[in-house]
Amino acid sequence: MPDPILIWGAGAIGGTLGAYWARAGIDVLMVDTVAAHVEACRTVGLHIEGPIEGFRQVVPAALPGEVRGTYSRIVLAVKAQATEEAMAALLPHLAPDGYVLSAQNGLNEIAIGRIAGAERTMGCFVNFGADWLEPGRILYGNRGAVVVGEIDGTIRPRTREMHHLMQVFEPDSVLTDDIWGYLWGKLAYGAMLFGTALTDESMSANFADPARAPAWVALGREVMAVARARSVSPRGFGEFDPLAFAPGRPDADALANIAWLADYTSKTAKTHSGIWRDLAVRKRRTEVDPQIGIIGVLGREAGVPTPALDRLVALIHDIEEGRRPQSPATLQELIARCPPLAPSSSPAPLKA
Numbered sequence: 101m102p103d104p105i106l107i108w109g110a111g112a113i114g115g116t117l118g119a120y121w122a123r124a125g126i127d128v129l130m131v132d133t134v135a136a137h138v139e140a141c142r143t144v145g146l147h148i149e150g151p152i153e154g155f156r157q158v159v160p161a162a163l164p165g166e167v168r169g170t171y172s173r174i175v176l177a178v179k180a181q182a183t184e185e186a187m188a189a190l191l192p193h194l195a196p197d198g199y200v201l202s203a204q205n206g207l208n209e210i211a212i213g214r215i216a217g218a219e220r221t222m223g224c225f226v227n228f229g230a231d232w233l234e235p236g237r238i239l240y241g242n243r244g245a246v247v248v249g250e251i252d253g254t255i256r257p258r259t260r261e262m263h264h265l266m267q268v269f270e271p272d273s274v275l276t277d278d279i280w281g282y283l284w285g286k287l288a289y290g291a292m293l294f295g296t297a298l299t300d301e302s303m304s305a306n307f308a309d310p311a312r313a314p315a316w317v318a319l320g321r322e323v324m325a326v327a328r329a330r331s332v333s334p335r336g337f338g339e340f341d342p343l344a345f346a347p348g349r350p351d352a353d354a355l356a357n358i359a360w361l362a363d364y365t366s367k368t369a370k371t372h373s374g375i376w377r378d379l380a381v382r383k384r385r386t387e388v389d390p391q392i393g394i395i396g397v398l399g400r401e402a403g404v405p406t407p408a409l410d411r412l413v414a415l416i417h418d419i420e421e422g423r424r425p426q427s428p429a430t431l432q433e434l435i436a437r438c439p440p441l442a443p444s445s446s447p448a449p450l451k452a
């Protein structure tokens with residue numbers, strides 16, 4: 101029998117994975133710092149609810165200090181700003197020939213590789229939607245892309261094994277030799293999601309408002325410009341093609357993708373992003389620095405200006421620190437820094 105899969109961070113993403121794997125008879129141990137959540141998961145069970153399916157599953161769970169032994173497969177699913185702290189705690193439990201899979205948004209694989217070694221790091225792009233509601237309760241709002249790949253692009257037996265495991269949860273999971281392409285594609289979408297969290301409205305309402313499009317286009321373009329400077333060719337999901345935001349592409353191509361995002365985000369029970377939830381519900385800091393701030397840092401290294409991203413980071417900090425509300429006026433502060441769209445731009449039809 102292989103050792104259990106250790107899931108470090110049993111919130112919206114880690115908890116959903118853990119419940120599905122445990123229900124399928126796969127041996128898992130979830131680790132989380134929220135004592136009441138750990139207790140609920142391992143006693144009465146973790147309740148997965150929402151439009152996909154509802155079930156309650158007892159899942160073995162522990163606080164970090166309760167973990168013993170070493171594990172060959174660790175799925176890291178904490179928010180990006182907790183990555184380094186979580187890595188320090190889990191490292192003694194990572195087998196010498198094991199690996200950590202980042203089931204997170206952002207470029208956490210860089211930090212994980214630095215701490216655990218590149219050989220012990222695997223990448224993952226997760227785009228399903230889930231919310232941690234309270235101890236023992238998670239909303240699984242919509243299915244979404246799950247993509248697994250090694251950070252050096254090779255596909256190894258362990259990569260195939262993790263891909264099979266992900267298929268237990270999401271049958272359409274993808275195995276890739278280009279995980280960085282997917283991670284940068286998510287950064288383009290992710291930057292826009294941070295933008296939507298400047299307001300109190302849903303993701304879909306934000307994407308559907310033509311007056312707000314200059315912000316989404318500018319953010320997408322800046323992420324693409326930095327990705328290009330780093331020789332990454334970002335990949336999308338569904339019909340979202342981040343390359344439509346690449347330098348030189350007409351505004352109409354970008355707008356067609358934003359129209360698709362408005363539709364895509366209207367079909368989930370998770371109406372607002374995790375960023376919005378951190379600010380409006382959890383009243384806590386977001387992942388903006390490790391996820392979006394880093395793009396500006398990489399841009400400066402490559403001589404690529406990122407004024408919209410920089411303004412976005414500052415505005416999110418303003419909300420975190422109570423200097424501004426989540427409101428259309430706060431988003432307007434971002435739009436004011438973004439170039440206007442070409443006057444004749446109307447969304448080009450998306451390719452079938």
Ligand SMILES: NC(=O)C1=CN([C@@H]2O[C@H](COP(=O)(O)OP(=O)(O)OC[C@H]3O[C@@H](n4cnc5c(N)ncnc54)[C@H](OP(=O)(O)O)[C@@H]3O)[C@@H](O)[C@H]2O)C=CC1
Nearest residue numbers: 109111112113132133177178179182186204205229230232
């Ligand atoms: N939710 C979603 O729909 C999506 C999320 N993602 C990404 O997935 C990652 C995880 O997000 P999500 O699941 O939403 O976050 P959650 O906050 O729901 O879950 C993270 C859990 O880890 C706990 N935690 C924090 N620090 C530690 C630690 N050092 N050791 C163990 N547990 C810890 C948190 O506790 P506490 O709350 O007290 O901090 C929380 O219970 C993020 O990068 C996010 O951007 C990607 C796609 C979709």
Ligand SMILES: CC(C)(CO)C(=O)C(=O)O
Nearest residue numbers: 227228229230373374375
């Ligand atoms: C919106 C979502 C679920 C991606 O679709 C996300 O990544 C987030 O909430 O941060």
